Amino acid sequence: MSEPLLTVADSLKDRARAALGSRNLILVGLMGAGKSSVGRIVASQLAIPFIDSDLEIERVSRMTIAELFAAYGEQEFRALEARVIKRLLKSGPRVVSTGGGAFINDRTRKHIKKGGLSVWLKADLDVLWDRVAKRDTRPLLKTENPKQTLEGLMNARYPIYAQADLTVLSRDVRKEIMADEVLKAVIEAQKESAAS
Ligand SMILES: Nc1ncnc2c1ncn2[C@@H]1O[C@H](COP(=O)(O)OP(=O)(O)O)[C@@H](O)[C@H]1O
């Protein structure tokens, strides 16, 4: 009997996995972009480990992100985040989803740039707001007008996220479709670097 042909979906996973090699894939972008949920799917498609830096920070500190912000403030949180992300990126391949402020911090951004291929999940304000408004776990949005705060963060941070290696538009489509778009971007990036 002949071998079954690879399906289109299988070949997407296989091609992305080959393109990534031993590098890490690091998801960056604003709160609500889908880094944590899409990253998990991407890792499972690529059959490589998935780590969410916020969950890792919560595990090592035995505190929630909100508790860390409340007890030590944002600056201390960023220092811990930088150390954790540096360690997570020491070996690859892995998919690492970062918290929204990670790539904005100079030290952490250097670790990410050195540690693998970065992907900015870029979304517009209404998409982000619809998603983050459902949960109140994000300390930076505990303000009088959280939507305006989110917009301010967009304005300040988007030029910095633009320094990521790849950009994928995060739209209101199923997370699995977003994960496929990340895989396609990894393949495209590899083709472009091979051609240059
Ligand atoms: N493509 C998507 N479609 C619908 N809901 C999504 C999508 N991506 C993420 N979400 C939802 O939006 C919320 C924020 O997603 P999350 O992955 O935590 O984002 P981030 O880690 O970037 O803050 C979660 O409730 C998640 O289920």
Ligand SMILES: O=C(O)C1=C[C@@H](OP(=O)(O)O)[C@@H](O)[C@H](O)C1
């Ligand atoms: O944008 C930020 O500075 C933050 C984003 C959060 O992660 P998500 O982007 O996964 O929500 C979390 O790290 C913390 O609340 C700070």
Ligand SMILES: [Mg+2]
């Ligand atoms: Mg997250």
